[in-house]
Amino acid sequence: MRKGHLENRREFLTGCLAGAAALACGDGLLQAEAMRPQPREAKSKVVVAHDALLRRSGAGVDPARALALLDRAMQALCAESEPAGCWRKIVRPGQRVAIKVNTLGGRGLSTNVQLVDALCERLQSAGVRAQDIVIFDRDTAEMEHTGFRIRTGGNQVQCFGTDRVGYEDSLSRFGSVGSRVSKILTRQCDVLINVPVLKDHDGAGITAALKNMYGVIHNPNKCHPNGCNPYVADVNMLTEIRSRARLHICDATTACYEGGPGFKPQFAWHENALLVSADPVALDHTAWQMIERKRAEKGLSTLEADGRPPRYIATAADAAHRLGTNDPRRMDLSEVRVA
Amino acid sequence: MQPIDRRSFLLCAASAGMVGSIRCLAGSPAAWPAAASPDDSRYRREAQFYQKLANRKIKCKLCPRECIVGDKERGYCGVRENRGGTYYTLVHSRVCAAHIDPIEKKPLFHYLPGTLAFSVATAGCNVDCKFCQNWDISQSRPEQVPANYLPPQTIAALAAQNHCPTIAYTYSEPAVFSEFLMDTADAGHQAGIRSVAISNGYLQDEALRAAYGKMDAVKIDLKAFSQGFYRDVVGGELKPVLDSLVTLRKMNKWTEIVYLVVPTLNDGDQEFRSLAGWIRTNLGGEVPLHFTQFHPDYLLRNLPITPVSTLERAKAIAEGEGLHYVYIGNVPGHPGQHTYCPRCRKVLVARTGFEVRQMLIRKGGCPFCGQRIPGVWHS
Numbered sequence A: 001m002r003k004g005h006l007e008n009r010r011e012f013l014t015g016c017l018a019g020a021a022a023l024a025c026g027d028g029l030l031q032a033e034a035m036r037p038q039p040r041e042a043k044s045k046v047v048v049a050h051d052a053l054l055r056r057s058g059a060g061v062d063p064a065r066a067l068a069l070l071d072r073a074m075q076a077l078c079a080e081s082e083p084a085g086c087w088r089k090i091v092r093p094g095q096r097v098a099i100k101v102n103t104l105g106g107r108g109l110s111t112n113v114q115l116v117d118a119l120c121e122r123l124q125s126a127g128v129r130a131q132d133i134v135i136f137d138r139d140t141a142e143m144e145h146t147g148f149r150i151r152t153g154g155n156q157v158q159c160f161g162t163d164r165v166g167y168e169d170s171l172s173r174f175g176s177v178g179s180r181v182s183k184i185l186t187r188q189c190d191v192l193i194n195v196p197v198l199k200d201h202d203g204a205g206i207t208a209a210l211k212n213m214y215g216v217i218h219n220p221n222k223c224h225p226n227g228c229n230p231y232v233a234d235v236n237m238l239t240e241i242r243s244r245a246r247l248h249i250c251d252a253t254t255a256c257y258e259g260g261p262g263f264k265p266q267f268a269w270h271e272n273a274l275l276v277s278a279d280p281v282a283l284d285h286t287a288w289q290m291i292e293r294k295r296a297e298k299g300l301s302t303l304e305a306d307g308r309p310p311r312y313i314a315t316a317a318d319a320a321h322r323l324g325t326n327d328p329r330r331m332d333l334s335e336v337r338v339a
Numbered sequence B: 001m002q003p004i005d006r007r008s009f010l011l012c013a014a015s016a017g018m019v020g021s022i023r024c025l026a027g028s029p030a031a032w033p034a035a036a037s038p039d040d041s042r043y044r045r046e047a048q049f050y051q052k053l054a055n056r057k058i059k060c061k062l063c064p065r066e067c068i069v070g071d072k073e074r075g076y077c078g079v080r081e082n083r084g085g086t087y088y089t090l091v092h093s094r095v096c097a098a099h100i101d102p103i104e105k106k107p108l109f110h111y112l113p114g115t116l117a118f119s120v121a122t123a124g125c126n127v128d129c130k131f132c133q134n135w136d137i138s139q140s141r142p143e144q145v146p147a148n149y150l151p152p153q154t155i156a157a158l159a160a161q162n163h164c165p166t167i168a169y170t171y172s173e174p175a176v177f178s179e180f181l182m183d184t185a186d187a188g189h190q191a192g193i194r195s196v197a198i199s200n201g202y203l204q205d206e207a208l209r210a211a212y213g214k215m216d217a218v219k220i221d222l223k224a225f226s227q228g229f230y231r232d233v234v235g236g237e238l239k240p241v242l243d244s245l246v247t248l249r250k251m252n253k254w255t256e257i258v259y260l261v262v263p264t265l266n267d268g269d270q271e272f273r274s275l276a277g278w279i280r281t282n283l284g285g286e287v288p289l290h291f292t293q294f295h296p297d298y299l300l301r302n303l304p305i306t307p308v309s310t311l312e313r314a315k316a317i318a319e320g321e322g323l324h325y326v327y328i329g330n331v332p333g334h335p336g337q338h339t340y341c342p343r344c345r346k347v348l349v350a351r352t353g354f355e356v357r358q359m360l361i362r363k364g365g366c367p368f369c370g371q372r373i374p375g376v377w378h379s
């Protein structure tokens, strides 16, 4: 029985917000689409950038080398000789940029703070105001625990979780998914840069770019049955996400090949790499292969044999989603190294 | 009926002397950071029904879903979390909706008619019905909905102060807050207040016996009589719900069944016939069955309101299969809301909406012909 008479503010908001999102993103959306592979034509570029000396200064990631690694990856992705040229293809001055990190794995296995600092530096060099950048995940306390310094207000990069602002009242829908989306995404963001972590996932097989979007909806717990398929693909189809997602930078400085998504030191390794692409499907396919190689090296069975192949990747590429390609023949994979 | 509020997030912890005033708990609509989230430790208790696994994982044994949950993750219902290999409920005493309702609103028609139920809910549900009317709390995590700390003794005291002989666990799914439900039922019984659960019946046997063993009555939403509907529309399974009904019967727990009739999805004659036949065979013909009217909501907005004629057809089929107490719900003023004596056909309890206009049952029987009428009629 209904618990009370609810005013249906939601339905009203749904329409308004859909319109507002479209207006706010305007040509941003066009740019985002242009970054994606067009059917049967351009290949999806995926760059895997390594730096064996990323932790030269000790156990932690060296901030200067993190910046150099990001630059190297972006220059390869954008075919530009200078970082500034790369970022001009991603953002424009005046735009508001949200950086979705992943902090579920605590200090051991979360998006690297130095990497995000490097990203913020480059965004500001491209003309984005510090206060127009927000680093976010689901939960502020988790972010803080991981090492992110929480910042709200003032002329500085913002950093806090959706728990501080909440989710839209309106439901966004695609396929199997009906979710409320983070207000950080809907109200403070024109461009979304996704910075997940490369991880094994006990239910989904792996988690990298696509699944990191579970962190912007209010009900990820409802999206885990059946190996998260088709939920991961459906979540990424939500207008609020799809229209803003511009770039995916998967943090593989530390990754895990088993026991994920939580941090279990015995299954983690320092890959000291970034995977970068505008195509989250191609990136996830590449991430999957990296995890399979590591599993084979460690004598573990394939994810398929383990009963948890990441089927959602193929779903994300199918005709109902077209979020990118999972066909290696339609990917342009380059591996680069920082000297 | 005493509606404490109009909007569900207005918590009715308001009775005289107890809390003092109605408090609005609606969240701020501003998209700007609020203060840090408060510590949730007072809502957290170790869960009762789970098993520890290797690598700090757990297997939840509360409902048939049996979520295997890794460290720092939550089960499907969103209100139980693994922290370092120990599983916790996050919703003990975390009340996000509280109202004083007529018991008829649950609906329970053969249980203390004309009385009030102090009705409470927490966030969370172990299924995802596409037609849920309370999805804003049932499909949310506890930290996403405004809530108040209302421990069991406070609820029992509020119920007593508001002349409610019963506490109802309702609106979302009480199975997922079973630890809180059990503690509150105990507190209520100590204060002379009964408890009823309004549930989907999707629980494992041990949990059902433990939690609903403390109830004085249970209403089960039997959402359809086909596994396909349960899979596609509910996100659950039919068989465990039927098993729960049989178990409740064996426990001699007063039980009523609601069947929400959704146009084109669960409204076929054969489905009504199979449903009624199963109830008669497994539970007996005296179990009240309520066919209620669907209204478009949540993810199922493309279907019309159930025609009254469909509900009448369902009722006729169920009665034809041998069920004696078949009701039509969500249709105020319909004669299918009344309780009739199955022998002399006289109206024994006359209802309009949730209001009982006439209650003639005396000593559990028909005053006209003496027929015994099953139920809990007097406190």
Ligand code: SF4
Pocket: B060, B061, B062, B063, B064, B065, B066, B067, B074, B075, B076, B077, B078, B080, B125, B126, B175, B176
């Ligand atoms: S009660 Fe919740 S956590 Fe437990 S099995 Fe059911 S859905 Fe999963």
